[in-house]
Every structure is written in C-alpha cells, then in structure tokens.
Amino acid sequence: MNSLEGFVTGPMVYLAIAVFTVVTAYKVHAIMNMPRHLRWDLYPVPHQGPEGSKYQKVDFYKLPKQFSLTHELKEMGEEIFFIKRAFLNNRKIWRGSYLLHLGFYIGTAWLALLVAGAVMEIAGVRVSAAGGLASLIYYLTIAAGVASFVFGLAGTLWLFHLRVHDEEMQAVSDAVSYMNLGLMLLLFGTGFAAWLFADPTFALLRAQVAGLLTFTAVPVQDSLIAWQMFWFSVFLLYLPFSRMMHFAAKYFFYHNIMWDDEPLKAGSDMEKDITGYLSYSVEWSARHIKHRGNWAEQVASRPEREVDKK
Template sequence: MPLHLRWELYPVPHEAFKAEYGGSYLEEVNWWSKGRLVSVFGELKEMLKEMLFIVRIYRNNKRLWFLSYLFHLGIYLILIWFILVFLGAITITYVGIPIPSANHWALFVYYATIVIGVVGDLIAIIGGLGLLTRRLIDPVLRDYTTIPDYFNLIIILLALLSGFLAWFFDPDFNLAREFMSSLINPLSSSSPSLYVITMVHLAILQILIAYIPFSRITHFIGKYFTYHKVLWDDEPNIGQLDRRIQELLKLTLSWSDPHIKSGDTWVNNVLGVTAHG
C-alpha cells in the first residue's frame, strides 16, 4: 500500500509533558541526537475518551452526538452482557454453581445480566432508529449517505430488535446461559430447544458477524491505525521513510492520461514530465 499522508498536527497525545501546550520533540535543539519520551498513557487516555464518549462528534455536531452515543453505548453494554452470559455458563458448567442461587457471585451475574442486557438493547435500538431517521429526513445527511450506510444500520437494528423480542421468551436469560453452556462444553451432546424468534435472532446475528469484516462497521478497528499511523504519526524520518519512498517510486502505473505513460514507473513518469515541462 502507498504511504499515508502524515498530518503532523499538534498536540500529539504521546508527547510526554509537551502535549499540554501543543509542543513536540522538534522544538528541542539537536532533537535528532536525543531520545524521545513517548507516553503510552497519553495515547490510551485520548483513545478511551473517543471510544467511550465519542468526543469529536460531541464537539462538532451535538445534535447527532446524543443518538450516536446511545447507539454505541448500547452496543458496548451488549458486549458486556455477552461476557456475563459467558461467565454465567462457565459458573454453571465448570464451577457447579446454579444461576440463580443464593451464592453472591451467582446473584451478581443473574441480576447484572438482566439489567445490562435489557438496558443495552433498548438504548441501542433507540439510538439506531434515531440515526436511521435522521439520515432519512435530514437533507445534509441524506446527500452523503450511501446504500451500504443504510444497510449497516438496518441489519444491526434487525439483530437488536430480534434480540429484544427473544428476551420476552427468556426474561431471565436462563436459556441464553444454557445455550452458551452447550457451546463451551465439549462433552455436551445436545443443545437446548430454542424458540423460533431466538433462532431467527441467532441467524441474523451470524449474518451480521460474517458481514462486519466487509463493511464500514470495522471502523472500530480502523480507528486504531488511523490514530497511530496517520493522526499521531510523528516518527522522525532518519532514512527509513526515504528507503520506503524509493521502493514505491519503482512501482508501475496501471492507468494513463495525456501526461502519464501507463506501464512505466513513477520515477520515469516524473522524469518525463520534468524533461518535457
């Protein structure tokens, strides 16, 4: 892949002590001869602020932020719910403690699973429906919303709504824990009988999981690289970038134009333009 365009906008969160006033290691005399002090904590703090509170949308579009925050917070809670169901299944299958029971851990898992699961699903549905409605009625959002954008929201909402309907048939999530137990127990020879709506929900969920790698939903993974390899990339160029640039300049162009010779390298094309310019 070609090199990204380095922004080099300051402050950069990993600049220890200098990020507070927008400085960088480049302000130091003979900076190339000194070691850099990089703060991993500063990076993590900035990323967590964005992941947990979506700060950039809040600063630039507060009306959209509320719906987006509900949607993302609900999804985070659903992921926590999934972990709780998993822990509950381990507790039942491998520890031998039934859920619910008088055991303190079992009681915590039982009630936390119900509260976090229901609240997370509800606010994610409210946020998702709100975002879908805004994209449909807001002329500015509608102009740059593509069909895949609508599809992403719709398939996530289908998973959320089918999950909410399935909850009515399994209000304590006992069936969910039983189903999870059958998945993690290699000695289990059968799985529990599932309601039709539960099977529909699982089918939609599997389609969603298979679809995610090919969609923009993976932005939660891409954000890490966008931050570290573009927005915060101020790695000093002491030759390693030059070598990489020279390698890329030897690549051939597969497209053509009046000023471009297809099939030739970038270097030869630039030399040709310079010679005739």
C-alpha cells in the same frame, strides 16, 4: 426443535464467528501490510504531550522521541468511550451514535458474561439469584443485556430518525446506511423481544451458549431465541464486509495517519521499505510522467515544456 432452528442455533453461529474472525483478521492484516505512506500528520498529536509538536523547536531532529502514553491513552479513552469528536463537533449525531455505541460496548460485556455463566454451568455451578459469584454473574448478565438492548435500540432509532427526517443527513445517506441501521434494529430488537417475552433471566440463552461451547445441540424453547441468534449471526457475518468495520479501522486512522509522526532514520526498516517502493514501476499516463519509469527514475527525470511536446 426443527432442523432450521437447529441450524440457526448451532452451525450458523459457529460459521458466523469463524467468518467474522477470519475476515476481520484478514482485513486488519491487509491494512497493516499496506506500504508505509508519506507523512500526513494532523495536530495536535496527543502522545507529544503538553509541549506539543517538536517542529516548534530549533534542531527538533536532535531531540529525544516524545511519547506520553498518558496523554495518548487519555485521548484514546475519550474518543473510544465518549466519542469525543462527535460530541464536540456534531452533538446531534452524537446523541444517537453514543447510545448506539454504548449498546455495543455493553452488549460485548453481556456476551462475555453469558459465556462466563455458561462455563460455570458446564462446571456444575448453577447461575442463579441464590448468592455468591454465580448470582453476581446472574444479575450482571440481566443488567448488561437489558441496558445493551435499550441503549442500542434508542441509538439506532435516533439515527434512523435523523437519516429519514434531517435534510442534511438524507442528502448523504445511501441505501447501505439505512440497511445497516435496519440490521441493528433487528439485532437489538430481537434481543429485547426475546428477553421481554421469552427469557427474562437469559437462562435459555445461557443454555444455548453452553451448548455451543460443548458442541451439544440444545432444544430451542422459544422461537424468539432462535430469531435472536439468527440476527446475531447475520450481523457477525456482515460486519467485517461493511463500513462498520471502522471499529478496527479507526485505530489505523489515528495511529497510522493522524498521529504517525515517526521520522525516517538512516538504516531503519522504514528506509529499507521506502527504498524498495522506489523500484515500483509507475503506470500513470499523463505526459509529464516518464513512461514506465519506476519511482526513482520519475524523481530523477524532468518533464519537457509541454507546449513543445508533440
């Protein structure tokens, strides 16, 4: 094993996992800690259930809080697992996007299976076709890995095709969109190539995972394994800095904006927070803004007739 392969299959993977975890957590934390915004609901709001918006009732503010977990989970499930909105509104993109997302979902399960298999190997249970739980892990790992690579590649290629050949898609696509797709091609492509040419049962990769879990350097049997792990690490390193972080941000789009119908209650934390925001000093420069006044002062002030102002 040369030193570069040793770096790629060891320290680089640890680094990628650490960066991914820390930056993702930081970004999510930053989103969560932004100021509460004014209401910007978009209907229907699923957790309001079949009765729909409370605004449809006289004295709606006296009604108990509506929260149908079933309806919310159903809508979330349809969006997460089937990308419902794209299916309904943009079938062309959905075909590629859905395959690509399937690639990621199944790929995540594949990683979990690899880790599970590696833990079993460390515990002395050989993961093979011989029977029992180990054989289930063995076969599921192969099935999930292959499905992930195939779906991921198919979805990526379809989206590439659209961005290159569809005029409307070309018009909006920036260089980053192409680079993101290129990176996913390398991610799924090297995985697929490694499986096809070097590691048909994922035994070699499982051994690498076991090595990572036990902080032991494992010799790389085939450079395709190193390439596969290299692009996986690059992807992880890049992911939280990219727009693909929507996998986490999407939660906030839905729950904190479109579906956020939480009313302000007297004495609530929300009221305290917003009262605090009213002391922020406003820097906007237009003439109708009170110079350096805070939000409370802005609201209490009245602009002069602008034509009278020098």
